[in-house]
Amino acid sequence: MEEDISKETLFRIKIDKDNEAFDGFLDEIRSAIQDTRENYLKSILEGAHPADIATVLHELDSDEALYLFRLLPFEEQAYTLIKMHDDMLSTFLEELSIDEISKTFEFLETDDTTYLLSYLTENKRNSVLSKLSKRDSFEIRSQLGFRESTAGRLMSKDFATAMLTDNVRKGIINVRKKAKEIEDIYQIYVTDEDEILKGFIPLKDLFLTPINTKISKITNFSVYSFHYDTDQEEVALNFKKYDLVSAAVVDDLGRIIGRITLDDVLEIVEEEASEDILRMAGVSEDERLATPIFQSVKRRIIWLNVNLLTAFLSSTVVAYFEDTISRIVVLATLMPIVAGLGGNAGTQSVTVVIRNIATGDLSFSNWWEAVHKEFVIGCINGVVLGSITGVMIYLVKGNMVLGLVVGSAMLVNMLVASLTGSLVPILLRAIHIDPAIASSIFVTAMTDVCGFFFFLGLATLLSNYLIT
Amino acid sequence: MEEDISKETLFRIKIDKDNEAFDGFLDEIRSAIQDTRENYLKSILEGAHPADIATVLHELDSDEALYLFRLLPFEEQAYTLIKMHDDMLSTFLEELSIDEISKTFEFLETDDTTYLLSYLTENKRNSVLSKLSKRDSFEIRSQLGFRESTAGRLMSKDFATAMLTDNVRKGIINVRKKAKEIEDIYQIYVTDEDEILKGFIPLKDLFLTPINTKISKITNFSVYSFHYDTDQEEVALNFKKYDLVSAAVVDDLGRIIGRITLDDVLEIVEEEASEDILRMAGVSEDERLATPIFQSVKRRIIWLNVNLLTAFLSSTVVAYFEDTISRIVVLATLMPIVAGLGGNAGTQSVTVVIRNIATGDLSFSNWWEAVHKEFVIGCINGVVLGSITGVMIYLVKGNMVLGLVVGSAMLVNMLVASLTGSLVPILLRAIHIDPAIASSIFVTAMTDVCGFFFFLGLATLLSNYLIT
Incomplete structure (x- = not known):
């Protein structure tokens, strides 16, 4: 035993x-x-x-x-x-x-x-x-x-090949030679006399064919290959699209110089998804636990400084209404609610759109659907949350106009959130800027500025009804 | 040709x-x-x-x-x-x-x-x-x-097996039988007479061994298998940890009932990363472009309502200082800056920690390192951004005490952000709540409340110096 x-x-x-x-x-x-x-x-x-x-x-x-x-x-x-x-x-x-x-x-x-x-x-x-x-x-x-981050960096140089003019016996001998070095051989690549990649043969086909058959007879000419300078993100998208297990890497002349396997791609997919999350928060996509603190701080602090700028911008909007606030100080306690909820709703739209772009579900052909959907969601969110907030303010503060002001400002801000939240990442993508990096800054700046402006502006217009 | x-x-x-x-x-x-x-x-x-x-x-x-x-x-x-x-x-x-x-x-x-x-x-x-x-x-x-989302759902039922007591010839015949149905055979699973999984043989080993060899001679007994009820996230972590290309799925008795391949895992990894991003924004992790609007709204609006509650909470803090604000109305224009930057810094910490948990870099053995690192970053952020903001306020408003109040409130809030931002996800994880769902709500609620409280509290204490 x-x-x-x-x-x-x-x-x-x-x-x-x-x-x-x-x-x-x-x-x-x-x-x-x-x-x-x-x-x-x-x-x-x-x-x-x-x-x-x-x-x-x-x-x-x-x-x-x-x-x-x-x-x-x-x-x-x-x-x-x-x-x-x-x-x-x-x-x-x-x-x-x-x-x-x-x-x-x-x-x-x-x-x-x-x-x-x-x-x-x-x-x-x-x-x-x-x-x-x-x-x-x-x-x-x-x-x-x-x-x-290109195919050339990703590839390994271990692979087995055979020529079109060889027979299956020669192919098996080549696999046998490589079998010790290469743990995971799934296929053998087929080239012409000049090493130009022509096709591939799955290992099981190679072994299940009589050994005198010509390699060219069983070659699958639909071979997947990447130029060495192809971006790793594109490599990953193709692996997913065509359900690849491995693919060849070729040089400028089309000669095979390496191969990429699915486990390399697994790491990329995880890396790229991490990148999106980290970039959305303004954190360097290379940040690991072991990254020296100074390096971690550098990227984060740049982001926080940009945030500081937009915060000053919205602060200017508030300053414009100082007079109203000094007369009706309750506005100061309520304005963060309107701006904050707009920011959160905007982040939801941004996140959904960025994920849809990353997974390839959203492309140039159907961007309009996404914007339309977000806008409808914005309307519903605005009506529901505007009503809840308005009624609560009315009940707590006993002033119906105040409730109306908060509620309508929130409704408008939700629409702003849904439109900017969906359009900004799509536009950034169209001009080849990674939407994950810049979208949420734009969007929360917009919802802050608009939130403060609508709320305090409306309050100023109706200030006679607000002073109790 | x-x-x-x-x-x-x-x-x-x-x-x-x-x-x-x-x-x-x-x-x-x-x-x-x-x-x-x-x-x-x-x-x-x-x-x-x-x-x-x-x-x-x-x-x-x-x-x-x-x-x-x-x-x-x-x-x-x-x-x-x-x-x-x-x-x-x-x-x-x-x-x-x-x-x-x-x-x-x-x-x-x-x-x-x-x-x-x-x-x-x-x-x-x-x-x-x-x-x-x-x-x-x-x-x-x-x-x-x-x-x-378990191994049982993920597996396919197509795989080739051989028994320990068979010889290699029988194994090859079994592969040949399955070869047409199964596109990607990489290995053959080895069982005993009762179908209990015992090991596996890589395809190339099977083909490169003399056909009269006993299967048990070339079996690799370090076989990876998952019980059908194993969570898919655990399946994916094991595939990554052990660089698996495929693994068996077994029933309660240890009999092989299916197999999972790396391409299934690729989808999970992408799904799980998406889940984290979407959950952090309070969006349902199943949300696709094609999800009916009503379903999309449901989860999002629950999240926004929770946000509304925490917004009311921080609004109460502001209301507590209405008196101070009515005397020094400029505070109303500055308080969103302190709270907002704290929220952003907290989100950075939360994001980094959640990503580190997801990739397995952060575990119970090294959580302290992560908290320590975030705290140091919080100190640096606080000093740098507190100084910048303080000086700017001083230059714009011409009041040094006001600059000091804003700057110190920001410093304290950055420390709160870094501590809660790193501790909350770790604690949630420890009590088996997905940190991606609940962390950012806790953290931004904390930075809002603390931001408003420190800033307005300090301003109240020093109010005599602030009225110009």
């Missing part, structure tokens, strides 16, 4: 945080580190998945974690680094020597190496690169030569 | 919107529809990718689009429906007869069928289900029996 459950699975069960045994297991590791029981610790870690090792390291102090990490073979070290949260990764790459780092790099594909290099200081990066073999270092430098 | 470029690729080039020929191509299609030149249109569409057909349909009026759609074979119709934006999909499913819909369903896997069914009215859904074969209808109903 074979072993039924792997070491990897056993380790995973032990570190399940919902499991009561987890704390005990951690204490065991800690005390073994204390007593430097190297062999015992090595035996515990053997066979564990790098992601699970990283999970354990995150629970330890950084000294304990480093000690445990250094007990791992270099190959495991490499994969574990890839799986660390970025705050721990920064610490580790600071603490590890240039020698140690370059030894782990030998086991990684170029896209992972590039990722780790981005965490090193410039000096350390150059020292590490000079330690690597000429071939590795050349490959990494050439990949770093592609623009950031 | 074989054909070098496929019909699919040719069609894709024609509908590239950056291509000037696109408009001409569309006009051609439109006029062919006008003249009902069926055969010509069929020949144009032949071999085109369903996603590209959907792109063309989106450019046409709905009558033209329906006409063109009905020229497609049912299989193409099925895949094209899956690729439509949801507003067009709703229209189409309304217009198509029960007969037409059920014919397309025969070509779809259960997860896609379930997706389309969710767009049908209850009546139409039941009619369609009753038209399907007993087996199809049973499968769909049983899949609908799993809870929404």
Whole structure:
């Protein structure tokens, strides 16, 4: 009887945080580190998945974690680094020597190496690169030569090919050669004699066809490829649109130079969605927990200063009505309600429209539907919330005109919110500005200014009825 | 010489919107529809990718689009429906007869069928289900029996298996049997005699091993599986953590009942990120462009009403200082600045923390780091923005004490913003409430109340110096 459950699975069960045994297991590791029981610790870690090792390291102090990490073979070290949260990764790459780092790099594909290099200081990066073999270092430098966030940066250089004129036997031999390096081969790419990409063959078709068949007979010529300079966002959209699992990357002449797989795209999709959320709040899209505070502050404070400017703008509107406020001071207590609710409603519209743009549901052909829908929602919101607020003010303050003023100002402001909230992101997109960055500033500035203006203006017009 | 470029690729080039020929191509299609030149249109569409057909349909009026759609074979119709934006999909499913819909369903896997069914009215859904074969209808109903957003709903039922006691030849035969139905086989699952999942074999290993080898010899026992009731968010996190390409789904006894592939997970990741953005703005996470307005309004208006309540709360704080405001009316023009900037800074903290929670970078072990970092950022923001604002007010209004009051109120409010902005989402998470839903309401309510209170309170204390 074979072993039924792997070491990897056993380790995973032990570190399940919902499991009561987890704390005990951690204490065991800690005390073994204390007593430097190297062999015992090595035996515990053997066979564990790098992601699970990283999970354990995150629970330890950084000294304990480093000690445990250094007990791992270099190959495991490499994969574990890839799986660390970025705050721990920064610490580790600071603490590890240039020698140690370059030894782990030998086991990684170029896209992972590039990722780790981005965490090193410039000096350390150059020292590490000079330690690597000429071939590795050349490959990494050439990949770093592609623009950031493009297909060239994203691709890995490991793939199997066959020529149109080969037969299936040759194709299988090529796969067999690559099979050890490449974990996830799903298809073999087909080229002509000049390495120009022509098509692909799914692995199962290759293996299920008689070996003397000509490659060109079973080639699927509908091959998906991206030029190396294609933006990663476009890569992701195409993967989603055409349900791709992998795609080729080609150079200017159409020769295959790499391939991108779905798991790379998964990261992009998550990154791009994060980008939208963070940009909407005026936070740098690169901000991670490990980002130095100074850098985190820089982008945020720029945004807050822009907000300060728009706040002064709306403050000027209020100042224009100082006279009215001094006579009817209750207006000062109510004006933030009108402006604030408008801002929130506007943010709702902005968010929905930006998400629809990002997922591709909203395009130039149907923008009008989105604006129309938001406007109708604005009307309903305005009537419902305007009435509720108006009636409440009337009941609390006993002045019907005051209730009417608040209610109608709110209605108008909701319409402003829905129109600007839907139109602004669509317009920004049309002129190629990322709507996530600038929309909400525009929209809340509008709802503040309009909210204050309508409310205080109307109050000024009807001030004779408001003084009780 | 074989054909070098496929019909699919040719069609894709024609509908590239950056291509000037696109408009001409569309006009051609439109006029062919006008003249009902069926055969010509069929020949144009032949071999085109369903996603590209959907792109063309989106450019046409709905009558033209329906006409063109009905020229497609049912299989193409099925895949094209899956690729439509949801507003067009709703229209189409309304217009198509029960007969037409059920014919397309025969070509779809259960997860896609379930997706389309969710767009049908209850009546139409039941009619369609009753038209399907007993087996199809049973499968769909049983899949609908799993809870929404779980592994069971997500899985497809197409996968290849072999038993531990089989040899490789049997495994290859099993793959061959399934190869036509399953487009993307990457691995074969290994079970014992009772269908209990034991491991898996990557396809390339299966094919590169001598056919008389026992399956158990080459089985990888570190197999990833999910219970059918596992939340899809957890499924996605595990796919990312362990770089999975596919995983098995098992029943209560551990028998394999389905498999989930990376492309399903891609959709979840995008969905979950959308959910966070939409929830933070108080919009229903199911809201699509095609959602009926009434449903869109419902969730949004609940959120706005909660906002109305907190706005009344902060309005009460202002009312408490009416006396001071009536004496120094300039306070009314400045108080929205203090509260507003606090709200924006708080939203930045909330956003960063929620994103870090979602990506798994922030866990219970390092929450303190995040709070600490946000607090330091709050200090810096407070000092910088407090100074800028204070000085500006002093320069504009010529009153140094007024500048000091605004500046210090802003400093304090920035600290409140950073602390509540980081602590609230972490606490909500700890008590298993989705931080994206409730955090920003709490935080902006806090910054409004505290902003008004500190600013007006300080102004009241120092009112003798403020009256000029």
